[in-house]
Every structure is written in C-alpha cells, then in structure tokens.
Amino acid sequence: MKVLGIESSAHTFGVGVWDGERIAANEKAFYKPKKGGIHPRKAADFLAENAGEVLGAAVKKGGVKLADFDAFAFTAGPGLGPCLQVGAAAAKSLAARFGKPLVPVNHCVAHIEVTKFFTGMKDPVVVYVSGGNTQILILEEKRYRVLGETLDIGLGNLLDSFGREMGLEWAHGSVIEELARKGRYVPLPYTVKGMDLAFTGLLTHAQRMLSGHSKEDVCHSLQETAFAMLCEATERAVAMSKRKEVVACGGVAQNSRLQEMLRKMCEERGAMFAVGPNEYNADNGGMIAYTGLLMKKAGMKFSAKDFKVRQRFRADEVEVSW
Numbered sequence: 001m002k003v004l005g006i007e008s009s010a011h012t013f014g015v016g017v018w019d020g021e022r023i024a025a026n027e028k029a030f031y032k033p034k035k036g037g038i039h040p041r042k043a044a045d046f047l048a049e050n051a052g053e054v055l056g057a058a059v060k061k062g063g064v065k066l067a068d069f070d071a072f073a074f075t076a077g078p079g080l081g082p083c084l085q086v087g088a089a090a091a092k093s094l095a096a097r098f099g100k101p102l103v104p105v106n107h108c109v110a111h112i113e114v115t116k117f118f119t120g121m122k123d124p125v126v127v128y129v130s131g132g133n134t135q136i137l138i139l140e141e142k143r144y145r146v147l148g149e150t151l152d153i154g155l156g157n158l159l160d161s162f163g164r165e166m167g168l169e170w171a172h173g174s175v176i177e178e179l180a181r182k183g184r185y186v187p188l189p190y191t192v193k194g195m196d197l198a199f200t201g202l203l204t205h206a207q208r209m210l211s212g213h214s215k216e217d218v219c220h221s222l223q224e225t226a227f228a229m230l231c232e233a234t235e236r237a238v239a240m241s242k243r244k245e246v247v248a249c250g251g252v253a254q255n256s257r258l259q260e261m262l263r264k265m266c267e268e269r270g271a272m273f274a275v276g277p278n279e280y281n282a283d284n285g286g287m288i289a290y291t292g293l294l295m296k297k298a299g300m301k302f303s304a305k306d307f308k309v310r311q312r313f314r315a316d317e318v319e320v321s322w
C-alpha cells in the first residue's frame with residue numbers, strides 16, 4: 001500500500017511518501033516569522049505558496065506517481081485552523097482528482113507512531129513535547145490515554161516565549177540549550193501536580209531574572225527546572241503503568257539535555273529509553289503518511305465530519321484499531 005501524507009498544523013508544510021516499504025520521501029518547507037510568534041494567517045499563506053513545490057519534490061524523490069497512491073492522508077488536528085486548512089484542501093483535491101480515499105490523521109498520534117516505528121518500542125510511556133503540547137501518554141484499551149499534561153502552556157512554548165524575551169530571533173530552543181551548558185543553577189518555581197505540570201509561573205520568574213543574572217544562568221536554570229518537572233511526572237507514569245519502555249517525541253524531544261535526564265531516570269528504574277531521529281521529531285509529512293497507512297490497513301472508515309479540521313483534537317479521541 002502506498003500512502004502520501006500531508007502535514008500543515010503550524011509552521012511546516014510537509015509531504016511524506018510511504019512507498020509500500022518505507023518512508024521514501026519526507027520533504028518540507030518551514031515558515032520562519034521575522035518577529036514574534038507564529039501569525040496563523042501569515043503562516044497559512046506561506047504554506048499555501050510552498051505546497052506545490054514541496055509536493056512535487058516529495059513525489060519525485062519518493063518515486064511514486066500521484067495516480068499510484070492508495071490513499072491521501074492529512075493532519076486533521078490539532079493545530080492552527082488556517083494552517084490545517086491548507087493541508088486538508090490539498091489532500092482533498094488530490095483524493096478527488098485521483099478517486100482515492102482520504103485519511104484524517106491526528107498529529108500527536110502520528111508523532112507517537114513514527115517514533116515507535118523508528119525506535120522499535122512496542123508499548124512505551126510516551127513523553128510528547130512540542131510547542132503547543134506537553135503530554136505523558138500510554139496506550140491502553142485502544143486509546144492513547146493522557147496520564148499527565150501541561151495545565152497551561154506547552155514546553156516548547158515556554159522556551160520560545162523565553163527566547164523571544166531574550167531577544168532571540170529564531171531557533172530559540174537550540175540557542176537556549178547552548179547557553180544553558182555554560183550556566184549555573186539558580187532556583188526557580190517548580191510546579192508538578194500529580195502527573196500534571198504548569199509552566200507559566202516558571203516563565204514569568206525566569207523572564208524577571210534576566211535583569212540581575214547572566215543569560216547562561218537563567219537558561220540553565222529554566223531548562224533544569226522544566227525538564228526535572230517533566231522527568232518527575234514521567235517517572236510517576238512509569239511507576240504507575242509498570243511499563244518498561246519510555247520514548248520522547250515532538251520538537252522539544254530533540255533537546256539533548258532533556259534526553260539525558262529522561263535516560264538517567266529510566267536507567268534508575270530499569271526501563272529503556274529511546275528517541276526517534278530529529279527529522280521526525282520536527283513536524284513532517286512522513287509521520288502522517290505512515291500513520292495514514294496504519295489506519296488504512298486496519299480498515300478504518302471515515303465520514304464527512306472526520307475530514308473537517310479541528311484546532312483541538314486530542315490524541316485520546318482516536319481509536320487505535322491497528
């Protein structure tokens with residue numbers, strides 16, 4: 001079965017090709033705002049302007065003709081409405097043009113599935129950390145159950161907002177990670193409630209500390225505090241669920257200090273830790289193609305309402321019947 005997947009939930013227009021055996025292409029265009037956060041309308045315009053080129057490049061690299069795909073998968077949510085619309089419209093027109101089925105994919109579930117594919121983990125506790133999302137999940141009774149999550153902003157959002165406050169232009173997470181290596185620890189507010197987390201108090205405090213402390217010290221302390229909170233909640237999830245595997249996925253999972261802390265926690269508990277390739281932790285079409293394949297192979301059926309994009313579309317709403 002050959003599946004084309006389109007991702008457009010935020011700043012990335014990605015097209016992935018599952019050629020029957022592997023992800024044969026994973027092409028993308030990435031919107032970088034000049035200043036501030038993502039403006040949904042501007043991002044959507046950028047995605048639409050680049051859609052044709054990315055699609056062409058993916059099909060060429062993947063070596064599958066558009067007419068030969070068995071299904072067209074797209075990100076149905078969660079994400080920014082105008083951005084989601086771009087990918088959905090592209091997938092719908094392809095499906096109509098070639099008379100093939102559409103597969104609506106949940107973005108979070110796609111991050112999890114592609115990570116399981118690349119790491120070989122079977123039944124892990126999942127730490128899903130991106131700009132808008134921070135959740136700890138396990139698969140139970142055919143759903144990814146959310147054991148813990150952020151009560152306010154996502155971990156990526158915390159780092160981005162703080163990076164902007166420091167005057168950084170882009171790639172906030174990686175610059176913060178670099179600065180943090182040279183810093184020393186200063187205590188910051190630490191908020192874990194059971195397996196849930198809250199980051200806004202930490203953000204406000206860290207922003208205030210920028211006057212009076214070095215950037216390196218604040219970056220270091222911000223990372224150590226936020227990641228320790230996440231490790232504590234994850235450890236609780238591992239203990240409660242008795243799982244022996246942990247994976248991290250999503251954009252922030254690329255942070256090597258976070259990986260180091262999660263790995264250490266897992267070692268101490270006798271659990272295995274793994275993280276997928278960076279290319280697939282960033283938003284991408286390959287994970288949508290692969291998850292679309294799983295859903296299609298499982299014989300899942302969809303109706304018109306499933307093809308509407310949803311800004312809020314939780315992982316636990318999807319029945320995992322594959």
Ligand code: FE2
Pocket residue numbers: 107111130250251282283
């Ligand atoms: Fe994502």
